[in-house]
Amino acid sequence: MKRPLLLFSVSFIIGVLTARITNSHFFIIASVFLIFSTIILLLPGRSGSLCIAFIMLLFYSFGALEFLIIDNINKNRFKEFENENVTVCGVISSHPNLKDTRVSYTVSVKEIISGGSKVKKGGKILFTTLLGDDWQVYEHGREIRISGKLNLPAGRRNPGGFDYREYLAQSGVSATIFARKENVEVGERRKTNVLVSLGLFLRNRIVSVIDKSLPEQQAGLLNGMLIGSREGLTKEVQQVFSDSGLSHIMAVSGANIAFIVFPLLFLLRKLLHLKRIIANIATILVLIVFVSITGFEPSVLRAAIMAIVILAGQILHRESDALTSISFAALALLLYNPYNLFNIGFQLSFAATISLVLFYKNIKNILSPRFIPKGVTDVLSVTLAAQIGVLPITLYYFNKFSLVSIISNLLVAPVIEAITILGSIMAIIGQVSIMMSRLIGYVNCAFLSFVLFISKITASLPFAVIRTITPHFLLIVLYYIAVWFFFWYKPMKNIRIEFKYYILAFAVLTASFCVPMLAPKGLEVVFIDVGQGDSIFVRTHAGTTVLIDGGGNSSMESSYNIGDSVVIPFLLDYGVTKLDLVIATHGHDDHIQGLIPVLKDFRVDNFVFPECAEKEEFHELLEVSRLRTINVFSLKKGDRIRLDGDTYFYVLNPNRNFNGEKQSLNNSSLVLKLHYKNVSMLFTGDIEKEIESKLVQDKDDISADILKAAHHGSDTSTTQDFLEEVSPKVVVISVGKNNFGHPSQEVIERLEEKRIPVLRTDKHGAVIVKSNGRQVTVRTMLS
Numbered sequence: 001m002k003r004p005l006l007l008f009s010v011s012f013i014i015g016v017l018t019a020r021i022t023n024s025h026f027f028i029i030a031s032v033f034l035i036f037s038t039i040i041l042l043l044p045g046r047s048g049s050l051c052i053a054f055i056m057l058l059f060y061s062f063g064a065l066e067f068l069i070i071d072n073i074n075k076n077r078f079k080e081f082e083n084e085n086v087t088v089c090g091v092i093s094s095h096p097n098l099k100d101t102r103v104s105y106t107v108s109v110k111e112i113i114s115g116g117s118k119v120k121k122g123g124k125i126l127f128t129t130l131l132g133d134d135w136q137v138y139e140h141g142r143e144i145r146i147s148g149k150l151n152l153p154a155g156r157r158n159p160g161g162f163d164y165r166e167y168l169a170q171s172g173v174s175a176t177i178f179a180r181k182e183n184v185e186v187g188e189r190r191k192t193n194v195l196v197s198l199g200l201f202l203r204n205r206i207v208s209v210i211d212k213s214l215p216e217q218q219a220g221l222l223n224g225m226l227i228g229s230r231e232g233l234t235k236e237v238q239q240v241f242s243d244s245g246l247s248h249i250m251a252v253s254g255a256n257i258a259f260i261v262f263p264l265l266f267l268l269r270k271l272l273h274l275k276r277i278i279a280n281i282a283t284i285l286v287l288i289v290f291v292s293i294t295g296f297e298p299s300v301l302r303a304a305i306m307a308i309v310i311l312a313g314q315i316l317h318r319e320s321d322a323l324t325s326i327s328f329a330a331l332a333l334l335l336y337n338p339y340n341l342f343n344i345g346f347q348l349s350f351a352a353t354i355s356l357v358l359f360y361k362n363i364k365n366i367l368s369p370r371f372i373p374k375g376v377t378d379v380l381s382v383t384l385a386a387q388i389g390v391l392p393i394t395l396y397y398f399n400k401f402s403l404v405s406i407i408s409n410l411l412v413a414p415v416i417e418a419i420t421i422l423g424s425i426m427a428i429i430g431q432v433s434i435m436m437s438r439l440i441g442y443v444n445c446a447f448l449s450f451v452l453f454i455s456k457i458t459a460s461l462p463f464a465v466i467r468t469i470t471p472h473f474l475l476i477v478l479y480y481i482a483v484w485f486f487f488w489y490k491p492m493k494n495i496r497i498e499f500k501y502y503i504l505a506f507a508v509l510t511a512s513f514c515v516p517m518l519a520p521k522g523l524e525v526v527f528i529d530v531g532q533g534d535s536i537f538v539r540t541h542a543g544t545t546v547l548i549d550g551g552g553n554s555s556m557e558s559s560y561n562i563g564d565s566v567v568i569p570f571l572l573d574y575g576v577t578k579l580d581l582v583i584a585t586h587g588h589d590d591h592i593q594g595l596i597p598v599l600k601d602f603r604v605d606n607f608v609f610p611e612c613a614e615k616e617e618f619h620e621l622l623e624v625s626r627l628r629t630i631n632v633f634s635l636k637k638g639d640r641i642r643l644d645g646d647t648y649f650y651v652l653n654p655n656r657n658f659n660g661e662k663q664s665l666n667n668s669s670l671v672l673k674l675h676y677k678n679v680s681m682l683f684t685g686d687i688e689k690e691i692e693s694k695l696v697q698d699k700d701d702i703s704a705d706i707l708k709a710a711h712h713g714s715d716t717s718t719t720q721d722f723l724e725e726v727s728p729k730v731v732v733i734s735v736g737k738n739n740f741g742h743p744s745q746e747v748i749e750r751l752e753e754k755r756i757p758v759l760r761t762d763k764h765g766a767v768i769v770k771s772n773g774r775q776v777t778v779r780t781m782l783s
Helices: 004-022 025-042 047-076 164-169 194-213 216-227 235-243 254-271 276-293 298-315 322-336 338-342 344-370 374-398 405-429 434-459 473-493 499-518 562-573 595-601 615-627 689-697 720-726 745-753
Strands: 085-092 097-099 102-114 117-120 124-130 142-151 173-178 184-189 400-402 465-467 523-527 536-539 545-548 578-583 603-610 631-635 640-642 647-653 671-676 679-683 706-708 730-733 758-760 767-771 776-780
Touching: 004 025, 004 047, 004 322, 004 338, 025 047, 047 164, 047 338, 085 124, 102 142, 124 142, 164 173, 164 338, 194 216, 194 276, 194 405, 194 434, 216 235, 216 405, 216 434, 235 400, 235 434, 254 276, 254 298, 254 405, 276 298, 298 322, 298 344, 322 338, 322 344, 338 344, 344 374, 344 473, 374 400, 374 405, 374 473, 405 434, 562 595, 578 595, 595 603, 595 615, 603 615, 615 631, 647 689, 689 720, 720 745, 745 758
Parallel strands: 124 173, 545 578, 578 603, 603 631, 679 706, 706 730, 730 758
Antiparallel strands: 085 102, 085 142, 097 102, 102 117, 102 124, 142 173, 142 184, 400 465, 523 536, 523 767, 536 545, 640 647, 647 671, 671 679, 767 776
């Protein structure tokens, strides 16, 4: 059978995916037994096929069991020290990663001291500390002793959200620790992996030379193109490259490997007349060093492994095959760490490469008769083939698509090779003479400036980028099947399909996606985990969508915005393309800061805020609403918002005569009671006991099945009398790490005394409530 390695790698991948989805040893063993029985029944007496099938089953089993074992080790390696104050002794095993006001390192653990006892441990942790005027770089290989609280990273905290634990596991990291400078002791430098140390040393040397030879932006771009170092690029520039569809040029991959292999082989074979075996071995060694310089990124490893397979095949006089080389590279990376399968760089790199191998030729044949110049046809074919391969992955992770990527790639393609070659020469010559590197840099600066100019111009075009909801997994599978059929199988077999069958296929697909949408749905409320803040999403049975608050970030030093990072991705993952109503309960940052990007980037029909509020607090939200022609309303007690025939909000606070000078801003919060048939929920903003007491005294109907505890569970709220009047079945506390003592132990004890189940977003992640109007079901993202 041709390309058995392709079948084996696919089997291994299916095994890893099955283990991740089921997380069950029993299911894996049962599936292996079922597949084994099926093979015996279907392939009796066919020894060749039987042998291949059994090897595929072996790879499936190994992939599944390896993932389950490694996943279990990763989850439990530091379980005994979770949330404990410990001292970690280890060795720095990475270069510093700077982000905003913090810097982080990977530390290879040697031992952990807890309660006076020392425990020998392996594994890795992520150590984070604050940047300051006197911060120091902890170099690779340096012994370090860190005192702080050890935390185990949580999994996915919101539906469709970022899985931090899985992300860290891709680097072998099982826990995190934060410590200030005074709680860190640095020891001697120890011998470490020679290849890693060499890579970090050369990486720093290259970055230093480029930084000294070019202006800041151009240097940052060149460092990204040469070795994947993006530290010199601002977030704004990286965003521009993403919107223009040029991010891939800052990701080191196959093109960089080609720029190393071909010139080096030409030099060694043609100019120095070395034998093929010596030239190939020398090239392989250079590739290994280059991979270490780039930090062993999966995309670079994929390209390097494929190149090494081809070079080794030439030494052994074996003909290389692209798909077999791709399969070998995938297997090698997944055997080393099955978590690599969920690395975005891994997925994008392999998808683009496979797509180029399969579709480039046929796409070029389609474009060739169109009277397009050959050079343009080549660039177009490469760009389209790669884009076809990575499109679903891009939409799944980033929820956007660049409509200008073909134009931008066509414009910059002619100078990319020149930039890379000149940049490589600068990096080498600069080790001897910075002056020579700067002279070459004058030329390269012009090319780099051109790329920066094109990226900014194309990204600023109207409708350069469109936001999309996260595609369903089934839709992604169908997409790849269709692409494989129309761009590879159909041209290869010269298949002709009558037009009526296209209509039939379209009708079946449309029906398969529309029918589920017609199924009856109930009310859905999600208390989004936004850390220390509030954000609640409501979708009625008729499809009306509401967002109450958007969380926020109180640190003005950080560029991080919870709206961009959590709320908008959640909405897109939830299939929301438009919000009918956005509500700001009051003017504190931890409630409204995240609403700013929502109003800027999302389709919003209406924005409401409390009538008594000082408009200065909502100035930016109101200005964005005005610019985007969003309807703006203010609400007071007694108002009602009809969402659909069965669902409405009733406003319980603030009163029309609310005096902001005499009461806190918290007490201006909108208090909303959501009614859906026989079910109700009470959203209280940040009101304090004065307003709670008034609601009780006024004999307002505040009874509810679900209560959102006011002010993040603070001791200023959730009083005894208020709880008795509401009589909730479940209380949700939206809270994160904070210095305010939220939630108050007094409030927690009060709820426990009444035996009311308490769900906290800091412990349970997002809280998802569903109701058919008679019953309520509640689940959380974290156990």
